[in-house]
Amino acid sequence: MITRLTLCSLLALGCLSCESTSNYEPPRAGALEESQWRQRINLSPDLEHVLEIDEVLETRQHGLLRVQIDLRNITAEEQTLRTSIEWFDVSGFKLDSPNSGWMSHIVQPDEKFVVDAGAVNTAAVSWRMNVNPWSR
């Protein structure tokens, strides 16, 4: 009787732990901590209650730094905005990059969208993203 009870208890405990691990999503490889990306994303004050940043991934692909920022429109309205990414070398100097232009986005209510950019200069070791509202 005691043995059965012990076994059942152990089984119940095992099931509980299975349930908790099934909800656990480990961070993706290359995911930055919020403390790392918070200072790299320059969000216009007008967008602070409009956009939420879900995740930031950083990796080096074919020798070039690549970054992906997952965002979400947390409003009930379509939003138009633009983003640009600047690249910096190991000394913190901004690299002259032809692909630092503004990219426009039209985002539907509650829509998740991705900003995906890659440096073209192998000297790039860090980045900064600017996000502004845009009306065209």
Added chain:
Amino acid sequence: MKRKLFLLLPLLLSTAACQSEGVKRIDPGGDEAVTSAGVDFNEIIEWTDALTQRMLSSGFLDTGEFGTQPIRMVVSDIENKTDLSHFPSELLLTNIRTSLLQSGKARWVSTYGEDGRDDMTRDTRELADDPMFDKSQVPEQGKASVARLSLRTQILWTHSQGTQDSQNTYIVRMWVTDTVVGEVVWEGQSNPIAKKFEKGSVSW
């Protein structure tokens, strides 16, 4: 007194008009930039950023299949299949060329091709026939590079008409050919740019 003020009024009004905006410098991609029914400057920049990103992230330049980096490339035909008679293809290509060059993965041939040509390589060799020049400084014949990869471009367009509105949609299609075997090794396209306007509101 009132009569004098009345007579001065047109002068005051015209002075105020002269002080209104004439030419003003603006952010080319900002909110004040003109939005046309065609493709605007900032949209071309968006296209080039996206296409460059797709080319570099695909990895076709890193396979080793086309020799050591930087791989020699040439710009092939640029085909404008849109309603825009003066599409600035050089603007489209310059960012892509600059980006690939900066990446160290490609280098552009300038002796032939449809963009970025410079006849100075050929002209320099002709100096060997001119007795004014020191022949020992003239590069030998047979040294100019031949491109392994060729970049071809098409700018495509569709037009839709509703009862009150019309829409233009533009897209850039690019492909890279291995000139040794004549096979496409990369192909991609930009995100579409769509413009909607009232019928009759746009004139070229």
